[in-house]
Each structure stands twice: as C-alpha cells, then as structure tokens.
Amino acid sequence: EPEVTQTPSHQVTQMGQEVILRCVPISNHLYFYWYRQILGQKVEFLVSFYNNEISEKSEIFDDQFSVERPDGSNFTLKIRSTKLEDSAMYFCASNLRSGSTGELFFGEGSRLTVL
Amino acid sequence: AQSVTQLGSHVSVSEGALVLLRCNYSSSVPPYLFWYVQYPNQGLQLLLKYTSAATLVKGINGFEAEFKKSETSFHLTKPSAHMSDAAEYFCAVSGGGSQGNLIFGKGTKLSVKP
Numbered sequence: 001e002p003e004v005t006q007t008p009s010h011q012v013t014q015m016g017q018e019v020i021l022r023c024v025p026i027s028n029h030l031y032f033y034w035y036r037q038i039l040g041q042k043v044e045f046l047v048s049f050y051n052n053e054i055s056e057k058s059e060i061f062d063d064q065f066s067v068e069r070p071d072g073s074n075f076t077l078k079i080r081s082t083k084l085e086d087s088a089m090y091f092c093a094s095n096l097r098s099g100s101t102g103e104l105f106f107g108e109g110s111r112l113t114v115l
Numbered sequence: 116a117q118s119v120t121q122l123g124s125h126v127s128v129s130e131g132a133l134v135l136l137r138c139n140y141s142s143s144v145p146p147y148l149f150w151y152v153q154y155p156n157q158g159l160q161l162l163l164k165y166t167s168a169a170t171l172v173k174g175i176n177g178f179e180a181e182f183k184k185s186e187t188s189f190h191l192t193k194p195s196a197h198m199s200d201a202a203e204y205f206c207a208v209s210g211g212g213s214q215g216n217l218i219f220g221k222g223t224k225l226s227v228k229p
Binding site: 004035041042043044045048056091093103104105106107108109 | 151156157160161207216217218222
C-alpha cells in the first residue's frame with residue numbers, strides 16, 4: 001500500500017543550526033502539507049503546497065521556515081536557524097484531491113530535538 | 116475560526132467495554148470533521164470523516180461517530196474495546212481555508228485493560 005515516508009525519524013541538532021526534514025509523498029498526490037506537534041500539545045498546521053508553491057501557511061510558518069519540492073518526488077521542510085521551541089514531531093502529509101473532504105495521508109513523523 | 120476540544124487526555128477502558136471519546140467543535144461554517152488514530156511510532160491514520168452526508172459515520176476497526184449539530188459534537192464510539200485499540204485519537208475539523216488545513220484537538224490516549 002502506498003505510504004508517505006519521512007526521514008530522518010529523529011534528528012538532534014544544536015540551536016542555530018539549519019535542519020532539513022524530508023518527505024516522499026504518495027506518488028500521484030498533488031497536495032502536500034507539514035504539521036508539527038510539540039510534546040503534549042496539539043497537532044498544528046504549518047503549510048500546504050500545491051503546484052510548486054505555498055497555497056496556505058499558518059502564523060507559525062515564519063521566515064525561518066521554507067518548503068521545497070526539488071525533484072518531483074521529495075518534499076522538504078527547512079528550518080534555517082533552529083530554536084529550542086522548534087523541538088517537536090513534524091508530520092508530512094499528502095492528498096490527491098482538492099476540497100476539504102479529501103483524506104490526508106500522514107507519514108510517521110520526524111522528531112526534532114534542538115539542544 | 117474553527118476549533119476542536121477533546122475532553123479527557125487519557126481514557127482507560129476494559130477489554131470488551133464501550134469506548135467513548137468526546138469531541139466538540141466550533142465552526143462558523145458547516146464543518147467537515149475527522150477522527151485520526153496514531154498507534155505508537157506510527158503516523159496519523161484516518162478512522163472516519165463527516166462531510167455533510169449521513170450524520171452517523173462508520174469507520175475502520177468498528178469505530179463510528181455521530182455528528183450532532185445541536186450539541187456541536189462528534190464523539191467517537193466503539194461498542195467493544197479490543198487490546199489493539201490502544202492508541203492516541205485525534206479529532207479534527209477542516210479549517211475552511213485551502214483543503215487540508217485541519218485544526219486538531221489535543222488528542223485522547225486510549226488504554227485498554229485486559
């Protein structure tokens with residue numbers, strides 16, 4: 001069964017370092033997302049991406065964050081200069097259809113720990 | 116703006132007992148509502164969704180949820196819990212923006228005792 005895959009599963013980094021989290025969405029999906037979950041808190045929407053551009057982003061997704069689909073298969077989230085509060089589980093998701101009734105398919109998450 | 120409240124961060128039931136996980140939502144427009152499940156060390160998996168068709172929605176693994184507009188609720192139930200149901204469950208509402216902008220609740224961790 002097709003699935004969304006994420007790497008790395010866990011990354012530890014020093015504050016101020018750049019981090020890239022990678023995702024391979026399901027191959028025929030068109031819409032891509034990043035969510036994050038700080039330990040003990042809600043799963044929060046970060047950004048959605050369609051047709052090679054950001055379609056929507058939350059207030060969390062500031063200038064320190066960027067997304068890219070560099071090669072037609074990978075979908076990456078970059079954090080330029082990590083802060084302690086960026087420590088969280090980051091989930092990638094993808095969707096085939098437009099409209100809010102579409103099911104999101106989530107990856108297993110990448111745990112980021114910023115020291 | 117949409118929001119979701121899940122009552123109870125942790126629910127414990129005995130195997131074979133009724134499972135009831137509560138979710139209340141707030142939405143200024145007719146909502147789309149979802150329940151996702153997260154098993155340990157896995158991603159979020161869709162259990163079921165309400166998209167303005169039948170108010171009683173059946174999902175995978177014997178779960179169902181009923182949309183009650185008057186109570187702004189979308190509680191998740193299962194008549195008989197199984198050990199394999201132990202997981203974290205998230206209620207979500209569509210955010211009204213681009214599709215996929217889901218607003219999640221804080222999650223309810225379900226434990227099942229033998």
